[in-house]
Amino acid sequence: MNQFFLHHEQSKELAGFSHIQEMAVRKNSSIQLNSLCKSITESIRIYYILDGKFEWLINEHSHVLYPGDLAIVLPGQSFAGNRDCLDIGTVCWIYVGVEYIDKNRRMVLGNWSGLTKNESATISRILQLNNVAVLANVKKALTILQAIREELFGQEIGYGTRVNHLIDELLIFIARQSTHQNNFRRDFPQTFAKLEEALRQNLSHQWTVEEMAALIGLGTTAFSEKVKNYTGFSPLNYLINIRISEAIKMLKRQDINVTDIALETGFYSSQHFSTTFKKLTGYTPGDFRKRNSKT
Amino acid sequence: MECVITIELGTNAVRVFAFDLSGNVVGSAKGSYPTFHVQPDYSEQDPEQIFITMLYVLKNLITEKLHPQKYTVHSICFVASMHSVLAIDKHGVPLGNVITWADNRGKKEAHDLKMSDIGKVLYSATGTPIHPMSPLVKIAWLKANDKERFDSTFKFLSIKSYILQQLTGEYVIDYSLASATGLLNIHSVQWEANALDFAGITAGQLPQLMSVFSTPGKLRKEYQNSLGLSAQTRIMIGSSDGCMATLGAGTWREDKATVTVEDSGAVRVVGRQVLRDDKQRFFNYLLTENYYISGGPTNNGGVIFEWFAKQFGDFGVPFDTEQIMDNLIREASNVRLGSDGLLFLPYLLGERAPLWNANARGSYFGINIKHERQHFIRATIEGILYEIYSIGKILQEHRAINSLSVNGSFATIPFCAQIMADIFNLPVSMASNSNSVGRGAFLLSAIDMGIYSSFEEAADSTTIKETVSPRDGTAYAPYYKIFERLSTKLEAEFEEIAALQQRV
Numbered sequence: 001m002n003q004f005f006l007h008h009e010q011s012k013e014l015a016g017f018s019h020i021q022e023m024a025v026r027k028n029s030s031i032q033l034n035s036l037c038k039s040i041t042e043s044i045r046i047y048y049i050l051d052g053k054f055e056w057l058i059n060e061h062s063h064v065l066y067p068g069d070l071a072i073v074l075p076g077q078s079f080a081g082n083r084d085c086l087d088i089g090t091v092c093w094i095y096v097g098v099e100y101i102d103k104n105r106r107m108v109l110g111n112w113s114g115l116t117k118n119e120s121a122t123i124s125r126i127l128q129l130n131n132v133a134v135l136a137n138v139k140k141a142l143t144i145l146q147a148i149r150e151e152l153f154g155q156e157i158g159y160g161t162r163v164n165h166l167i168d169e170l171l172i173f174i175a176r177q178s179t180h181q182n183n184f185r186r187d188f189p190q191t192f193a194k195l196e197e198a199l200r201q202n203l204s205h206q207w208t209v210e211e212m213a214a215l216i217g218l219g220t221t222a223f224s225e226k227v228k229n230y231t232g233f234s235p236l237n238y239l240i241n242i243r244i245s246e247a248i249k250m251l252k253r254q255d256i257n258v259t260d261i262a263l264e265t266g267f268y269s270s271q272h273f274s275t276t277f278k279k280l281t282g283y284t285p286g287d288f289r290k291r292n293s294k295t
Numbered sequence: 296m297e298c299v300i301t302i303e304l305g306t307n308a309v310r311v312f313a314f315d316l317s318g319n320v321v322g323s324a325k326g327s328y329p330t331f332h333v334q335p336d337y338s339e340q341d342p343e344q345i346f347i348t349m350l351y352v353l354k355n356l357i358t359e360k361l362h363p364q365k366y367t368v369h370s371i372c373f374v375a376s377m378h379s380v381l382a383i384d385k386h387g388v389p390l391g392n393v394i395t396w397a398d399n400r401g402k403k404e405a406h407d408l409k410m411s412d413i414g415k416v417l418y419s420a421t422g423t424p425i426h427p428m429s430p431l432v433k434i435a436w437l438k439a440n441d442k443e444r445f446d447s448t449f450k451f452l453s454i455k456s457y458i459l460q461q462l463t464g465e466y467v468i469d470y471s472l473a474s475a476t477g478l479l480n481i482h483s484v485q486w487e488a489n490a491l492d493f494a495g496i497t498a499g500q501l502p503q504l505m506s507v508f509s510t511p512g513k514l515r516k517e518y519q520n521s522l523g524l525s526a527q528t529r530i531m532i533g534s535s536d537g538c539m540a541t542l543g544a545g546t547w548r549e550d551k552a553t554v555t556v557e558d559s560g561a562v563r564v565v566g567r568q569v570l571r572d573d574k575q576r577f578f579n580y581l582l583t584e585n586y587y588i589s590g591g592p593t594n595n596g597g598v599i600f601e602w603f604a605k606q607f608g609d610f611g612v613p614f615d616t617e618q619i620m621d622n623l624i625r626e627a628s629n630v631r632l633g634s635d636g637l638l639f640l641p642y643l644l645g646e647r648a649p650l651w652n653a654n655a656r657g658s659y660f661g662i663n664i665k666h667e668r669q670h671f672i673r674a675t676i677e678g679i680l681y682e683i684y685s686i687g688k689i690l691q692e693h694r695a696i697n698s699l700s701v702n703g704s705f706a707t708i709p710f711c712a713q714i715m716a717d718i719f720n721l722p723v724s725m726a727s728n729s730n731s732v733g734r735g736a737f738l739l740s741a742i743d744m745g746i747y748s749s750f751e752e753a754a755d756s757t758t759i760k761e762t763v764s765p766r767d768g769t770a771y772a773p774y775y776k777i778f779e780r781l782s783t784k785l786e787a788e789f790e791e792i793a794a795l796q797q798r799v
Contacts, residue, residue: 184605185614186605186613187614187616188616191614193329196329230327231308231327232324232352233326233351241328241348244347245341245347246343248346248347252386252388280350280521281350281517281518282515282516282517282518282519287517292387
């Protein structure tokens with residue numbers, strides 16, 4: 001791709017795409033001081049390396065990128081060049097603004113996106129949990145970026161829809177690819193152990209099967225089948241296992257009240273907690289605590 | 296109609312079976328739980344998750360399979376994997392997680408003890424090899440490295456003791472599991488004073504000893520209600536997975552050995568006498584006052600083949616390890632016995648019997664330009680089974696073994712069973728019931744109920760599905776000779792490479 005630079009305040013090509021803050025291809029032929037200082041933005045930044053070798057600090061981790069590699073910087077994450085300089089080479093980027101970040105640190109994309117609310121939330125969650133800043137050797141991303149550029153400059157009928165579709169496609173591709181890169185998709189027990197860790201770290205979250213499956217990089221049907229085969233439980237029942245086991249530990253500690261335990265372990269209410277707990281153990285949480293009390 | 300439930304608290308999962316009184320499986324279910332490795336040598340599990348998973352699986356089995364078929368549960372027999380340690384405080388609350396058999400944090404304590412005179416005394420008194428797996432060593436580690444937990448510990452339990460305490464209120468342990476703690480004198484069947492001294496604890500800090508046929512008490516009322524069981528349901532303490540795998544495989548004769556290979560493996564024999572070994576290579580676990588299960592365990596069983604499959608198999612469908620392994624075995628069967636001179640040492644996880652060397656490592660040896668991928672597959676499988684034979688071979692110094700009974704997911708692959716028959720040059724039989732541990736626990740209950748009059752009679756009731764005969768009994772011998780020599784010859788290099796690997 002030849003060099004170009006589009007900015008939402010200056011470029012007529014971006015009129016009607018308020019969420020695309022920048023899109024550009026830049027060929028950098030000399031190293032200049034302070035050409036890439038540390039910054040934090042509120043948009044999703046996607047970089048694709050066309051030529052050269054780049055050393056970047058993304059979210060305080062250093063990465064070396066080669067042609068064909070893609071970097072993604074999420075809202076709130078820091079981004080800087082090594083020694084604050086942009087290395088020699090050619091890079092393509094697009095900055096996609098998000099409407100807002102909700103209290104669970106999830107990105108809400110805005111009306112332009114065709115992703116459903118659930119899918120968009122899941123993609124956002126996966127990108128954060130996988131914490132993969134760099135995808136190695138993803139030529140397909142270039143095809144999508146090129147198509148976006150062509151649509152923006154060509155402005156043929158339907159381009160407004162196509163551009164937004166392509167951005168959705170790019171985000172879906174990055175989410176899937178980051179999961180595949182994280183798991184080799186060979187070792188189910190190992191991959192499942194990672195998922196389990198993610199569940200435990202955020203037990204109060206209302207996990208859905210879609211989210212869990214996406215984290216492992218499988219479709220929901222294949223995922224549920226695998227989990228059932230491996231653990232003996234459906235994904236949601238397995239989650240209940242973890243919730244109740246954690247709740248038991250808290251009940252034995254005596255210093256947290258039952259409602260807080262219920263919420264912390266991801267039950268909707270103390271009623272929901274109590275019913276589930278009793279069905280499984282024969283005790284209500286209160287009785288269970290009494291039986292294990294210090295007297 | 297009456298049935299017997301067996302509950303196996305295994306390494307990765309709880310497996311529950313229901314048997315009718317003739318020994319047919321009328322229902323089964325499993326539930327898995329994770330192992331946490333917070334540090335490289337650590338291997339822990341959450342006792343509450345194990346308990347909840349067991350309850351959940353048991354409840355589902357009873358309400359979905361047994362009640363609709365109008366079965367009433369006569370008894371529930373418990374089996375657990377060996378060597379686990381759980382510290383609890385005076386209120387019965389766990390102090391941290393269960394430390395499993397695979398935990399190696401006590402490496403240094405084990406090494407020092409093994410080299411000492413008291414180590415030799417303890418090995419011959421307790422029958423448990425001095426190794427980080429041993430609860431004796433784990434408790435000593437806690438004493439030296441986790442003083443706070445050690446000092447607040449009211450009792451040191453096994454995972455089964457904890458589960459039974461939750462269900463019945465009593466702190467108990469059976470002779471089999473106790474004999475795998477390194478703390479029980481297997482000759483006097485009392486806690487061994489020297490071992491207690493070494494661990495720094497009193498007998499009062501351990502659960503109450505019981506015969507495998509004993510009942511610790513009745514099921515608590517709440518669990519009777521939630522599980523839909525009557526107060527008459529007998530809770531039987533049961534035994535260890537190793538002992539039950541031997542009983543369930545139908546091996547109750549001195550001239551027969553049982554080979555179990557799942558992820559890890561073991562070769563075991565049963566007898567009325569302890570096997571004495573100056574090199575401390577065998578375990579001698581107690582089943583009842585007059586029976587010992589002796590043998591050697593290996594770390595490197597099916598888990599090594601799985602490792603190979605994950606690294607080098609063709610994954611068309613994600614996570615489809617089983618299909619991959621089937622394909623690999625098909626490829627391996629194209630190669631001649633002995634893999635045209637390619638040898639594999641399978642010690643990727645260090646090794647227990649017979650080397651007892653945590654620093655042993657794997658190796659392919661003898662590679663030449665004509666070796667192809669399929670040779671590596673076959674060599675990997677043969678290497679795992681040479682290691683099994685190396686345990687069997689030292690057992691043969693003590694017992695004349697005339698046949699083998701194999702169980703476990705890896706050992707019962709027909710291709711593997713045939714290789715074992717060839718390497719051992721002995722007939723190899725496979726039981727019809729693939730879960731020997733569950734079946735063993737059923738037989739124990741059946742003996743208790745008077746259905747069988749003796750262990751021999753119970754074991755004989757196990758039907759054999761298939762017997763494989765050796766084809767060319769001497770063909771493997773020259774390969775095995777090199778395997779054995781390499782395994783000992785490389786000792787110095789194992790040390791050095793392991794030291795380098797630990798630096799990374």
